[in-house]
Amino acid sequence: MALLNELAKKKEGLVSGHRLCPGCTHSVIMRQVFAAADTDKYDIVIAAATGCFEVSTGLYPYTSWNVPWIHTAFENAASTIAGVETMYRVLKRKGKVKKDIRFIAIASDGGTYDIGLQALSGAIERGHQFLYICNDNNAYQNTGNQRSSATPFGGSTTTSPNGKVKFGKEQPRKDIMSIIEGHHLPYAAQASPSNWRDLMNKVKKALDVNGPTYINVIEPCTTGWGFPPEKAIEIAQLAVDTCVWPLYEVENGKIKINYKPQKKLPVVEYLKPQRRFAHLFKKGNEHVIEEFQRQVDEQWEWLLKREECGL
Amino acid sequence: MGKKVALTGNEAAAHAIRQIEPDVIAAFPITPSTPIPQAVAQFIADGEMDTELVTVESEHSAMSACIGAAAAGGRVMTATSANGYALMWEMLYIASGMRLPIVMAVVARALSAPLNIHGDHSDIMGGRDTGWIQIIAENSQEAYDGLIQAVKIAENKDVMTPALVAMDGFNISHAIEIWEMEDDKAVKDFIGEYKPLFPLLNTDDPVTHGAWAPPNWYFEHKMSQLKGLLAAKDVVAKVGKEFGEVFGREYGLYEAYKLDDAELVIVAAGSVCGTTKDVVDKLREEGQKVGLLKIRLFRPFPYKELADALQSAKAIAILDRVSPAGAQGGPLFNEIRSALYDTPTRAPIINYTYGLGGRDTQPIHINSVFDRLKKIVETGKIEKQFDCLNLRGEWR
Numbered sequence: 001m002a003l004l005n006e007l008a009k010k011k012e013g014l015v016s017g018h019r020l021c022p023g024c025t026h027s028v029i030m031r032q033v034f035a036a037a038d039t040d041k042y043d044i045v046i047a048a049a050t051g052c053f054e055v056s057t058g059l060y061p062y063t064s065w066n067v068p069w070i071h072t073a074f075e076n077a078a079s080t081i082a083g084v085e086t087m088y089r090v091l092k093r094k095g096k097v098k099k100d101i102r103f104i105a106i107a108s109d110g111g112t113y114d115i116g117l118q119a120l121s122g123a124i125e126r127g128h129q130f131l132y133i134c135n136d137n138n139a140y141q142n143t144g145n146q147r148s149s150a151t152p153f154g155g156s157t158t159t160s161p162n163g164k165v166k167f168g169k170e171q172p173r174k175d176i177m178s179i180i181e182g183h184h185l186p187y188a189a190q191a192s193p194s195n196w197r198d199l200m201n202k203v204k205k206a207l208d209v210n211g212p213t214y215i216n217v218i219e220p221c222t223t224g225w226g227f228p229p230e231k232a233i234e235i236a237q238l239a240v241d242t243c244v245w246p247l248y249e250v251e252n253g254k255i256k257i258n259y260k261p262q263k264k265l266p267v268v269e270y271l272k273p274q275r276r277f278a279h280l281f282k283k284g285n286e287h288v289i290e291e292f293q294r295q296v297d298e299q300w301e302w303l304l305k306r307e308e309c310g311l
Numbered sequence: 312m313g314k315k316v317a318l319t320g321n322e323a324a325a326h327a328i329r330q331i332e333p334d335v336i337a338a339f340p341i342t343p344s345t346p347i348p349q350a351v352a353q354f355i356a357d358g359e360m361d362t363e364l365v366t367v368e369s370e371h372s373a374m375s376a377c378i379g380a381a382a383a384g385g386r387v388m389t390a391t392s393a394n395g396y397a398l399m400w401e402m403l404y405i406a407s408g409m410r411l412p413i414v415m416a417v418v419a420r421a422l423s424a425p426l427n428i429h430g431d432h433s434d435i436m437g438g439r440d441t442g443w444i445q446i447i448a449e450n451s452q453e454a455y456d457g458l459i460q461a462v463k464i465a466e467n468k469d470v471m472t473p474a475l476v477a478m479d480g481f482n483i484s485h486a487i488e489i490w491e492m493e494d495d496k497a498v499k500d501f502i503g504e505y506k507p508l509f510p511l512l513n514t515d516d517p518v519t520h521g522a523w524a525p526p527n528w529y530f531e532h533k534m535s536q537l538k539g540l541l542a543a544k545d546v547v548a549k550v551g552k553e554f555g556e557v558f559g560r561e562y563g564l565y566e567a568y569k570l571d572d573a574e575l576v577i578v579a580a581g582s583v584c585g586t587t588k589d590v591v592d593k594l595r596e597e598g599q600k601v602g603l604l605k606i607r608l609f610r611p612f613p614y615k616e617l618a619d620a621l622q623s624a625k626a627i628a629i630l631d632r633v634s635p636a637g638a639q640g641g642p643l644f645n646e647i648r649s650a651l652y653d654t655p656t657r658a659p660i661i662n663y664t665y666g667l668g669g670r671d672t673q674p675i676h677i678n679s680v681f682d683r684l685k686k687i688v689e690t691g692k693i694e695k696q697f698d699c700l701n702l703r704g705e706w707r
């Protein structure tokens with residue numbers, strides 16, 4: 001991969017002037033995506049689902065997008081890009097489009113794990129050539145931090161609040177990666193903006209694969225998770241080092257863990273700096289943290305075992 | 312030269328689509344429109360058309376993919392019915408708001424519950440405010456001709472608005488009729504080549520599609536969109552005339568059937584107009600001054616032209632193939648009555664709901680409507696402003 005100072009000179013697809021919160025990692029991830037893409041070889045067209053990232057970058061009469069970009073609704077980034085990609089194949093065949101173009105759909109966890117799951121599943125099953133990036137900020141942040149199926153166990157949101165008799169979200173996160181893997185697509189991965197080289201490698205790989213690809217990216221949300229803006233990348237790193245957010249990829253059905261922390265940190269290190277987990281440290285909620293740790297360990301052991309067995 | 316064929320309405324739509332040969336079709340099966348994507352899939356499988364069919368997992372995704380494909384910069388079509396149309400509802404607004412000239416065949420059908428797969432206008436009337444151009448066909452010929460014209464209407468630079476052509480489920484979609492199929496090349500020449508305005512795939516000039524517009528911009532966008540929809544009225548008339556010049560079947564905004572001196576008038580849309588024409592013919596033979604105003608363009612609603620066409624009437628009955636759903640009469644009734652308010656006529660006007668969920672409407676029922684109109688003229692009294700045709704028992 002190119003050196004950092006060369007990457008810095010690359011054409012930016014997302015330019016300044018957007019209205020994201022200070023410390024938001026949506027733009028950080030997107031810049032890493034563009035840095036990874038081989039834009040000398042192909043152009044990029046993007047479809048976005050409704051959400052924080054979409055509303056803060058495409059506010060008429062302005063736009064932060066330096067590449068063709070389309071937003072239609074919340075639940076259909078995958079089916080929208082499927083239409084775009086299909087038209088591309090047709091017009092290319094008919095000689096009306098000459099360029100090599102790659103397609104990316106961007107959505108967050110609500111538009112992916114929940115309302116958009118059907119459209120995503122359909123588009124992957126049909127084999128459209130596109131990269132779907134889920135910027136997972138663990139809740140419906142655009143509407144003010146409501147629970148999604150990606151919200152972690154014990155996490156407090158406005159619709160899964162902690163209270164006198166409740167400790168936050170009572171269910172574990174949905175394992176979206178397993179659901180996606182079940183489509184037997186050529187490439188799926190989990191990445192973090194804290195490990196940017198790893199993320200970039202994954203994006204580059206995914207864009208070069210023939211067929212649908214999926215990357216699940218942790219997207220720390222300063223507002224919804226409750227941490228100071230400058231801590232976003234640190235929090236992402238803690239998610240990786242506690243194995244709350246394992247970095248791995250599944251290529252043609254075979255898993256590879258890309259990062260094994262030398263010292264796997266206890267989950268409390270990840271939970272402590274975030275307001276959404278603050279209630280877990282109150283007396284009487286010890287069992288929630290224990291359960292959280294158990295779930296993380298179980299998932300991590302399972303991944304290690306899969307890798308060991310070459311599955 | 313065209314040729315006479317004996318095929319169903321769905322086959323008429325499928326052949327129109329084959330000849331239009333859009334770049335992309337995204338569709339999901341639903342009765343009674345299912346034979347359309349099936350036929351298209353077979354045409355493609357047999358190499359008879361060069362189109363990509365996206366076999367999406369739902370109608371919501373069908374319209375989403377149509378929007379993506381149209382924004383990308385090519386010709387796009389789809390077909391649906393009933394619950395499928397309803398599932399598209401969110402995306403219908405988005406297609407028209409983004410000014411994408413998508414063309415859709417709607418085989419009109421009842422909406423659940425109770426589940427019913429047969430014809431009525433619950434779907435298209437439910438979506439009448441989505442900003443789409445709506446053309447309603449009386450028979451297979453009109454469905455075929457309408458789809459070809461719709462491409463040219465929707466893509467007109469002053470319009471740039473999606474258009475649907477509706478035909479009645481089963482009454483037209485599954486009935487075999489004789490109609491004229493034009494030459495493939497003649498159809499292609501008529502619609503011409505599509506030149507997109509701001510294609511997403513032009514990466515040299517990146518465009519942001521589907522931005523969000525806060526209160527200081529949304530209103531302007533919607534009103535500018537409305538201009539495009541309203542401009543469709545003249546374009547429908549122009550394209551209908553051009554179509555007549557090329558193929559010998561001219562179309563206007565509506566059809567006036569024996570209306571010039573008609574005193575008792577029925578206003579209706581869709582396949583019931585065929586039955587009504589037969590009844591009008593019979594009653595005319597008896598010397599009765601009856602006529603039919605057949606709606607062709609429902610959106611944008613050509614209220615001035617329709618009101619003018621009704622000036623000779625002494626009593627009017629509007630037939631709606633949909634429940635009024637708590638309004639003062641069905642949607643067609645409301646449109647027509649509102650259009651007449653600004654004109655000299657003060658003819659009494661009544662409303663019937665008919666044909667819900669595929670309920671048969673026969674000449675005897677149309678006769679009863681004319682009988683009622685006759686009685687109103689004779690007595691000067693409207694006993695019932697709203698009634699049902701061919702409903703078991705009295706309604707209220």
Ligand SMILES: Cc1ncc(C[n+]2csc(CCOP(=O)(O)OP(=O)(O)O)c2C)c(N)n1
Nearest residue numbers: 339340341342369370393394395396397398
């Ligand atoms: C929104 C919507 N789209 C389409 C339909 C039409 N439709 C009714 S049943 C059906 C197929 C059902 O297939 P499946 O779920 O596999 O059940 P099966 O009947 O094969 O047991 C379709 C497409 C519908 N009722 N609603």
